[in-house]
Amino acid sequence: MNSNKHHKKICLSGNGDCRVVFCPDCGTLEINLGEHKIRTNYESLHLLSSVLNHAKVQFAQIQNTLPATGNTQPMRLGRVH
Numbered sequence: 001m002n003s004n005k006h007h008k009k010i011c012l013s014g015n016g017d018c019r020v021v022f023c024p025d026c027g028t029l030e031i032n033l034g035e036h037k038i039r040t041n042y043e044s045l046h047l048l049s050s051v052l053n054h055a056k057v058q059f060a061q062i063q064n065t066l067p068a069t070g071n072t073q074p075m076r077l078g079r080v081h
């Protein structure tokens, strides 16, 4: 019963190496990131989704406040000259 051999996993969503897979036979949700497999559940998936979205928005906002010079070094205010 616990054998995974005949479990037919369903890919719920995927893009490149990032996939979310569901196994109806044992009810497990898995996030596949390249070689990494993360066992999860619906609640964690929902949480992860909102956390990722929030991070995306925050990161975009931070990038918008940076000078558009492509300079990734820490900002040095004062003592410019």
Ligand SMILES: [Zn+2]
Residues within 6 Å of the ligand: 004, 007, 023, 024, 025, 026, 027, 028
């Ligand atoms: Zn399974």
